[in-house]
Structure formats: C-alpha cells, structure tokens
Amino acid sequence: MTRPTSLFDKLWERHVVVPENDEAPAVLYIDLHLIHEVTSPQAFLVLDARGLKVRRPDLTVATLDHSTPTLPANEDGELPYVTPEAKQQVERLIENCATHGIELLGLDDPRRGIVHVIGPELGLTQPGKTIVCGDSHTSTHGAFGALAFGIGTTEVGHVLATQCVLQRKPKSMRVTFEGELPSGVGAKDMALAMIAQIGADGGQGYAIEFAGPAVRALSMEGRMTLCNMSIESGARFGIIAPDDVTVEWVKGRDFAPTGLEWNEMLADWMQLRSDLGAQFDKEAVIDASTIRPMVTYGVSPDAAAPVDEIAPAPKTDAQRHAADYMKLDAGKPFSCAAVNRVFIGSCTNSRLSDLREAAAVMRGHQVKPGVTVLVVPGSEAVKRAAEDENLHTVFLAAGAQWREPGCSMCIAMNGDVGAPGDLVVSTSNRNFIGRQGKGVRTVLASPATAAASAIEGRIADPRPYVGRLKESA
Amino acid sequence: MSFAPFKTLTSRTVVLPQENIDTDQIIPARFLTTTSREGLGKAAFYDWRYDENGQPKNSSVFNRIDPEAQQILVAGSNFGCGSSREHAPWALSDFGFRAVISSDIADIFKSNAQKNGLAPIEIDEPSHRALLETPGAEVTVDLETCLVVFKGGSAPFTMEPFARRCLLDGVDPLGALLNHLPDIEAYEGRL
Numbered sequence A: 001m002t003r004p005t006s007l008f009d010k011l012w013e014r015h016v017v018v019p020e021n022d023e024a025p026a027v028l029y030i031d032l033h034l035i036h037e038v039t040s041p042q043a044f045l046v047l048d049a050r051g052l053k054v055r056r057p058d059l060t061v062a063t064l065d066h067s068t069p070t071l072p073a074n075e076d077g078e079l080p081y082v083t084p085e086a087k088q089q090v091e092r093l094i095e096n097c098a099t100h101g102i103e104l105l106g107l108d109d110p111r112r113g114i115v116h117v118i119g120p121e122l123g124l125t126q127p128g129k130t131i132v133c134g135d136s137h138t139s140t141h142g143a144f145g146a147l148a149f150g151i152g153t154t155e156v157g158h159v160l161a162t163q164c165v166l167q168r169k170p171k172s173m174r175v176t177f178e179g180e181l182p183s184g185v186g187a188k189d190m191a192l193a194m195i196a197q198i199g200a201d202g203g204q205g206y207a208i209e210f211a212g213p214a215v216r217a218l219s220m221e222g223r224m225t226l227c228n229m230s231i232e233s234g235a236r237f238g239i240i241a242p243d244d245v246t247v248e249w250v251k252g253r254d255f256a257p258t259g260l261e262w263n264e265m266l267a268d269w270m271q272l273r274s275d276l277g278a279q280f281d282k283e284a285v286i287d288a289s290t291i292r293p294m295v296t297y298g299v300s301p302d303a304a305a306p307v308d309e310i311a312p313a314p315k316t317d318a319q320r321h322a323a324d325y326m327k328l329d330a331g332k333p334f335s336c337a338a339v340n341r342v343f344i345g346s347c348t349n350s351r352l353s354d355l356r357e358a359a360a361v362m363r364g365h366q367v368k369p370g371v372t373v374l375v376v377p378g379s380e381a382v383k384r385a386a387e388d389e390n391l392h393t394v395f396l397a398a399g400a401q402w403r404e405p406g407c408s409m410c411i412a413m414n415g416d417v418g419a420p421g422d423l424v425v426s427t428s429n430r431n432f433i434g435r436q437g438k439g440v441r442t443v444l445a446s447p448a449t450a451a452a453s454a455i456e457g458r459i460a461d462p463r464p465y466v467g468r469l470k471e472s473a
Numbered sequence B: 001m002s003f004a005p006f007k008t009l010t011s012r013t014v015v016l017p018q019e020n021i022d023t024d025q026i027i028p029a030r031f032l033t034t035t036s037r038e039g040l041g042k043a044a045f046y047d048w049r050y051d052e053n054g055q056p057k058n059s060s061v062f063n064r065i066d067p068e069a070q071q072i073l074v075a076g077s078n079f080g081c082g083s084s085r086e087h088a089p090w091a092l093s094d095f096g097f098r099a100v101i102s103s104d105i106a107d108i109f110k111s112n113a114q115k116n117g118l119a120p121i122e123i124d125e126p127s128h129r130a131l132l133e134t135p136g137a138e139v140t141v142d143l144e145t146c147l148v149v150f151k152g153g154s155a156p157f158t159m160e161p162f163a164r165r166c167l168l169d170g171v172d173p174l175g176a177l178l179n180h181l182p183d184i185e186a187y188e189g190r191l
C-alpha cells in the first residue's frame, strides 16, 4: 500500500517540472498567473530588457484594482487618480498587456475587480490548479483546492518568462475546526481566532490545510475569507479540499470547463483530498462552537480577542508599543472605543455574501453621526449583484458611501485613506501601523461587526442584530 | 537582473528591536505607485523617519546613522511579514543595507531579498539577542562559511543552497529557470 499523502502533496507532485534536490528548489509549473498594476511593471521591464516574451499569455490574466479610484469619473470621463504616478501605473499595465497579448480586465470591463475576487468569480480559479500572483493574499484561491500562493515581482518575471517558479516544498500543517459556529459568527472570526491561537508567525514555512465540520459547513465565500487570512499567520498557502459546494460554485462560470471536459474534471476534482492517515508536520484543533465575534486590538493580526472582552493590558515591549499606538483603554471593554470610520471591502470580505451580512445589520438603522462608512464591492459583478438586490440602497439610506470596486482602504494607496488618529473598524486583513493611512488605527473584524460598529459609533458586538442576520440568510 | 555578489560583509549594525516589522513599515503603500525599482531608499521606513510635515524625526535611529558604514540591519523576529511587495528589499538595498539579521524572517520577504542582493540571515535567539543589545556593533556576515561573527561570539546560519549560490554569484535565478525550458516544454507536452 502506498503511503497516505496530503492534498497539498498531491497537488505539488502534479506540478513538479524538475524535482528539488539539495542544490536547487523544484521547478514548479503554474496553471494561472494573475497580475495587477502594482507588482508587475518592474517584471515587464526585466523581460523587455532581456528581450524575452511572455511564454503563456493564455495562462495570464490581468486586472486593475490597487491604484484605481473608487470614486466615479467626472463629466469629462476622467477618473480621480490620487497622483499622476497612480494613473501612469495603470496606463503601464494597459501598455504591457497590449504589447504581450495578455487579456486585461480593464477599467471598462464588466468583469474587473480585486484580483482575488474575480479569479473565483470568473471560474478561472479551479480545484487542482497552481495559481500565483504578485500579492500575498493569493492564498485566497486555495479555498477551491488549488495550490495558490503570493510571489514577489522578480518571480512575477520568472512566471511571465517561463510559466514556472523555483520553490521548495513547505512543511504541512492542518488546522481542524471542530463543532459548529454559533450564529453571528463567521469565517473572518474563525480566521482571527486561529491567528490569535497560533500567532502571526505560527504558519511561517507551512502550507495550511483547513479541515473539520465547521470548514465544510462554510460557503465558498467563507472558505475564501479563511484561506485569504492564512498569510496573516505567516503561511503562504491555505487550502481546502473541494466538495459539492466548490463544484456548485465553479459550474457554469465564464472560464469553467463544459461538456465532456467538465465531467472529466469533476471526476478528478473529487479525488483531491488528503488520504486518511496523511501525516502533517504540525496540527492545531479549534472548537468552532466557542468562537465569538473577533476584533483586533493591536498592530499585528494575532492581537485578536472576542469583541465582548476587555482590552488587555500590554505585557511585553512589543505589546506596549502596539498599545501606545492603538490607544484603547486597557481594562475597559472594547465597546468603549469610539469608532469614526468603517471600511467594508477588500479581498477578505467584499463578496456578495459579505455585503448581504453587512446590509442585514444596517437595514433600518442610521450610521452614527461623525462616522464615515465606505462600502466597496470587490468587483463590478459583485456591485451589480448587490444593486440588483438593492443592498446599495440599504447602505446609502443608512448614510454609508457606496463606491466603485477596488482594493481601496485595504491598502490605502488610491487616495482612500483615514486621517491620523482615526479608529477604523475594517473588514480587511491587516492592522499594521499606517496600513490605512499615516497614524490610522485599524481594528479588523467581520462585515457584521463592522456594520454594527458603524451604527453604534463604537466597537460593537453584532450578535444583538443576529436575528436579522438569520432572516437575511 | 544581476547585482553585486555577496561574499562577506563587515560593517556596523542598525538595530530595530521591534518584532513583526511588516513591509508596510519598511515602505508605506503610498510609495508603491512607482513603475521602477530605482530610488526607493528615500521611502524606506519613511513614516519612522519623518513627521507629518516631512521633517526628519530626531527620535528616529535612521536620522543618526551613516548608511555607508552601517550596512547591516538587525531586527526583531518575524521581520518582513505582511505584503509580498518586493519594493521592501528594493528600498532597503537602495538605502544602503546589504544584510538583514533576525531570529526569524518572513518567507516572501526572505525570498525577495535573496533575489536582490540583500542577504537575509536567520540566527539563533541568544546571538540575536546579543546583536539587538549592541546597536552599532561591528559584525561580519560571511556567506561563504555561513557564519555571523561579532564581538564576543559567532553564530552559524543556514540558507537555502540555491538562494545562497545566487547571492554569492550576484545573479537572479531567471537564468537557471531559462535553462530548464526544455524540461518545461516536455512538461507542457505531457498535459
């Protein structure tokens, strides 16, 4: 009998062009390369300088998301770019794609959006594929049972030129969520609870497979949220074995296989799981039934605690440094902290289900005066779908802003930034110092918690609104 | 891409003892709208170095150092976590650093640094602590013998052999990958 192998090992083996040895990493084949305007220009420069062509433009897809404004164009059709450089960066990608024959889901394309939202949305993301992007949250696509990871710009150049990367196989880790999530608690809370448990470097050097009944019970969107946040524990890969939920998602999407090919792929996808008895280098088990809505209180995503707790007193130098920056009152409930900005968006939480969750909380309420709320759909398709359901009218009626799709305040490089001292409850993925603007303090949370905080003008527990959440589900 | 080969470096250190220094600290996102990799040294640790008005902060160690003489950055654990932006090692290199020493360096940053002539060195915790406690100390990073030597001690380190070779030779691994094109074609033929 062959040794039981993990899903990760199976996917890895399938894509090895040249196996690794003592001297060199494996040459790993890439099935899908997603590119965007920020981490690609320097890679194209290297290609051009060396006279190289893009080897497989047919396996490369580009979009514009990071530097693009989320406010609409003016009467003359001009977009309000934050700087001329931002505009130039966008134009550079347009040029590079034209020169190299790469499909660009550009500014006027109804399929444009945040790179990790559109891949799955278009059915480009499929079980069994290797997927890379010059962006650390590429782990998102692992939710489909794909081997997906973020790379640097030099490697973007490698993939453009050869369709391969040099990689050593990471160690393996399994995180099992036992039990059932309580109502009002979602995938974002699972992710933050996990990172709080294993630490911001607990997944460093590992590929994480998420397993257990609470993971199986998640929608595809929830699975993407969970895999998206893997990198915040240091793990470049998060992966979930495909099942019926995955298949249902992919079926019928633009780039999904059809006919005979679909049947063949389906049979293959159903094999993609870790064998019984597969060994992992590290294991963590979390009881999902004990997870509460989570918020972060520090400047690293592992500084996370249940929203109904009190802000802990710092113990180490690092914690003191974080507490000095965050200025939450130690010993007081998180709910005492006044919030003046809320961001609902990013590749972590900007899909239709996230917007539904936020709208269900906000419906019939008003945003607290003095709080600025940005709701930024993850893609043009999400925006259209949300508008078809009139979610935007819920947000607008409550006093929130309804923006054009993009990364927006997740990375705050397109002009959507907070002001120094702002306390932002954000559905994005990083609470680093200055991530959302110089001196801005970020509290990471789920869409429900962000929406509740917008209404109450303070860090708020979404569970009192939970009956409404259920109604909307 | 090629860069200066890294064999051995003796220089003084700059110490940033904080843990989890993420790439948003190393280079804030608003500097990422560039389309070139040059000249990012001025953006390195920008918000640590300058106040709201763009004036140098007296409290910042960066405004008291000599980049020519202090080419080794010693930082707290989990250095370089967060985003995959290669702008982070570009900014550090352009500022003048040639090596980063920590007890634990984030994967993507490490990989990016190695491709740009910036040596990421992970050493044991007691040695790391000793370096953290002696800012400005003279340290030798010897990539040929894989040893960090400092006053009162030395620490062996390991580095992925291929990345080490590339650093020693001063080359980006693209050449090696291109040599594998026949294998890549064969793989594609099997699909």
Ligand code: SF4
Residues within 6 Å of the ligand: A065, A066, A114, A115, A116, A135, A137, A346, A347, A348, A406, A407, A410, A411, A428, A429
């Ligand atoms: S939303 Fe944020 S994390 Fe996601 S791709 Fe954009 S900048 Fe990166």
